[in-house]
Amino acid sequence: xxxxxxxxxxxxxxxxxxxxxxxxxxxxxxxxxxxxxxxxxxxxxxxxxxxxxxxxxxxxxxxxxxxxxxxxxxxxxxxxxxxxxxxxxxxxxxxxxxxxxxxxxxxxxxxxxxxxxxxxxxxxxxxxxxxxxxxxxxxxxxxxxxxxxxxxxxxxxxxxxxxxxxxxxxxxxxxxxxxxxxxxxxxxxxxxxxxxxxxxxxxxxxxxxxxxxxxxxxxxxxxxxxxxxxxxxxxxxxxxxxxxxxxxxxxxxxxxxxxxxxxxxxxxxxxxxxxxxxxxxxxxxxxxxxxxxxxxxxxxxxxxxxxxxxxxxxxxxxxxxxxxxxxxxxxxxxxxxxxxxxxxxxxxxxxxxxxxxxxxxxxxxxxxxxxxxxxxxxxxxxxxxxxxxxxxxxxxxxxxxxxxxxxxxxxxxxxxxxxxxxxxxxxxxxxxxxxxxxxxxxxxxxxxxxxxxxxxxxxxxxxxxxxxxxxxxxxxxxxxxxxxxxxxxxxxxxxxxxxxxxxxxxxxxxxxxxxxxxxxxxxxxxxxxxxxxxxxxxxxxxxxxxxxxxxxxxxxxxxxxxxxxx
Ligand SMILES: [Zn+2]
Numbered sequence: 001x002x003x004x005x006x007x008x009x010x011x012x013x014x015x016x017x018x019x020x021x022x023x024x025x026x027x028x029x030x031x032x033x034x035x036x037x038x039x040x041x042x043x044x045x046x047x048x049x050x051x052x053x054x055x056x057x058x059x060x061x062x063x064x065x066x067x068x069x070x071x072x073x074x075x076x077x078x079x080x081x082x083x084x085x086x087x088x089x090x091x092x093x094x095x096x097x098x099x100x101x102x103x104x105x106x107x108x109x110x111x112x113x114x115x116x117x118x119x120x121x122x123x124x125x126x127x128x129x130x131x132x133x134x135x136x137x138x139x140x141x142x143x144x145x146x147x148x149x150x151x152x153x154x155x156x157x158x159x160x161x162x163x164x165x166x167x168x169x170x171x172x173x174x175x176x177x178x179x180x181x182x183x184x185x186x187x188x189x190x191x192x193x194x195x196x197x198x199x200x201x202x203x204x205x206x207x208x209x210x211x212x213x214x215x216x217x218x219x220x221x222x223x224x225x226x227x228x229x230x231x232x233x234x235x236x237x238x239x240x241x242x243x244x245x246x247x248x249x250x251x252x253x254x255x256x257x258x259x260x261x262x263x264x265x266x267x268x269x270x271x272x273x274x275x276x277x278x279x280x281x282x283x284x285x286x287x288x289x290x291x292x293x294x295x296x297x298x299x300x301x302x303x304x305x306x307x308x309x310x311x312x313x314x315x316x317x318x319x320x321x322x323x324x325x326x327x328x329x330x331x332x333x334x335x336x337x338x339x340x341x342x343x344x345x346x347x348x349x350x351x352x353x354x355x356x357x358x359x360x361x362x363x364x365x366x367x368x369x370x371x372x373x374x375x376x377x378x379x380x381x382x383x384x385x386x387x388x389x390x391x392x393x394x395x396x397x398x399x400x401x402x403x404x405x406x407x408x409x410x411x412x413x414x415x416x417x418x419x420x421x422x423x424x425x426x427x428x429x430x431x432x433x434x435x436x437x438x439x440x441x442x443x444x445x446x447x448x449x450x451x452x453x454x455x456x457x458x459x460x461x462x463x464x465x466x467x468x469x470x471x472x473x474x475x476x477x478x479x480x481x482x483x484x485x486x487x488x489x490x491x492x493x494x495x496x497x498x499x500x501x502x503x504x505x506x507x508x509x510x511x512x513x514x515x516x517x518x519x520x521x522x523x524x525x526x527x528x529x530x531x532x533x534x535x536x537x538x539x540x541x542x543x544x545x546x547x548x549x550x551x552x553x554x555x556x557x558x559x560x561x562x563x564x565x566x
Contacts, residue, residue: 026094028069028175029139031157034059036179037244039156042171043267043307044249045282045293048415049275051249052169053099053160054176062104062155064146069098074135077114077128080524085149090137091164099160104147110135115521115535122512122519170269173334186239186250186331188213188341191221192283192294193233196316198355200229206353213341221343227319228350232298234283235341239333252332255297257317257325263297264309277305279415280387288413302366302387319347360393376405376425379465385416392468403428404474414468423462424474435555436478438506439463442471449506449553477505480558481550486528491564497531499548506553513548533566540566
């Protein structure tokens with residue numbers, strides 16, 4: 001019996017050792033052979049998302065040889081998805097998947113595979129998922145060339161690490177930090193004070209107030225700040241690294257009040273569904289006006305961002321004694337460089353005005369499903385999409401000849417965590433097929449397609465909304481995509497066919513081109529579609545017939561036919 005216990009313990013101990021070994025054994029090699037610098041770090045706040053990886057600089061140019069960071073297999077190849085341009089996913093046995101984005105092109109073997117796949121499946125945009133046996137890669141193997149494809153403003157490698165099992169986005173920096181240099185501490189620039197609605201005041205006021213930090217990495221706010229009741233604070237700060245001029249998000253922010261930690265954020269990992277919570281953690285309102293992010297050291301009840309460590313008051317500080325409260329921020333990067341910001345808040349009794357619900361049509365509750373109804377419109381917001389309770393104004397604009405009413409949902413920006421459903425009634429039906437109706441959101445340049453499902457039972461069209469501070473209506477699209485062949489006189493000589501295809505109304509949904517009945521593969525570079533004729537399996541030196549078919553989001557189809565010699 002004794003022996004059995006011993007061996008069980010030994011077994012438990014060995015299981016532990018293995019798990020730890022795996023953690024410490026994870027090693028990634030640099031993706032490039034030149035010195036590494038980053039232009040952006042993990043978790044940096046951006047509008048509607050947080051930066052999900054590291055941006056490695058590529059010496060200002062495209063076409064740098066890119067090497068796989070560890071052994072594994074190519075598990076996904078995407079072209080033109082998520083703004084990633086050309087992207088590769090490599091799954092490693094260590095539990096992580098590395099993702100390489102904005103690539104100029106894939107390594108020859110992978111490029112050949114992709115081209116074959118596209119032609120075989122007659123697809124121009126691809127999202128290829130692969131198993132462990134198809135394309136194996138070794139650490140240090142050339143897998144691609146860096147570039148600037150997709151939503152990229154200048155050549156760089158956007159590099160992500162995903163937890164393969166959970167899909168969590170993970171900060172890659174701990175695995176590459178020995179290859180980078182950082183001796184510069186983060187610092188605070190400004191502090192924002194947030195009186196809690198109906199529960200606190202700052203200097204006798206219910207509005208948020210902003211103070212400059214002086215003194216750099218040993219920062220202080222010298223002004224006298226009086227407060228009473230419940231308040232929150234937020235900080236606008238930044239971090240830098242050696243030999244670059246970039247500004248980075250601060251890895252760790254801790255707030256202490258009278259020596260007790262009340263809040264901590266650590267940019268180490270998050271789930272994709274948490275992306276838009278940055279609109280609640282950060283002060284989105286200030287960001288829109290001045291392009292800087294104050295990050296709050298308290299959290300709205302519906303903000304469940306796992307990168308925040310909160311106490312039972314969710315970071316809200318109760319100033320309920322007439323004394324000095326000592327506030328201290330500690331800002332830290334991955335290298336242990338530390339900056340601080342200190343300031344005092346003076347507790348001073350003052351009246352706290354009761355929160356007056358604005359005179360608007362609706363009030364939304366963060367912890368339930370909200371259904372907002374107006375004549376001819378219904379907005380359904382499932383639970384989990386709001387960060388806090390909020391008033392919602394809806395303005396109905398009736399145009400007697402319009403297809404539907406137009407609805408202004410709230411006067412100010414109001415981001416939701418993910419998509420809600422909006423349904424709008426068609427008031428004046430047009431002599432068109434019902435598939436032509438769609439929900440449209442007003443933008444600076446026109447109307448944007450937001451989905452279009454016509455319900456013939458009630459004559460309503462449903463679409464989706466993620467931003468309530470916007471205007472929605474029903475539009476129709478009966479016009480198919482427009483073709484614009486580019487410099488056709490050069491097609492024969494250069495052996496290259498170029499097109500721009502656009503759809504101003506509901507937007508381009510799909511296209512396919514065939515030359516002499518054979519699939520012709522087009523690559524999309526910033527809206528210009530290009531086909532190299534040598535890749536199409538056609539006879540040479542004869543007249544060819546090209547047939548391009550394109551469909552928009554409402555199902556309108558256009559066909560363009562051209563003849564040329566090649
Ligand atoms: Zn990036």
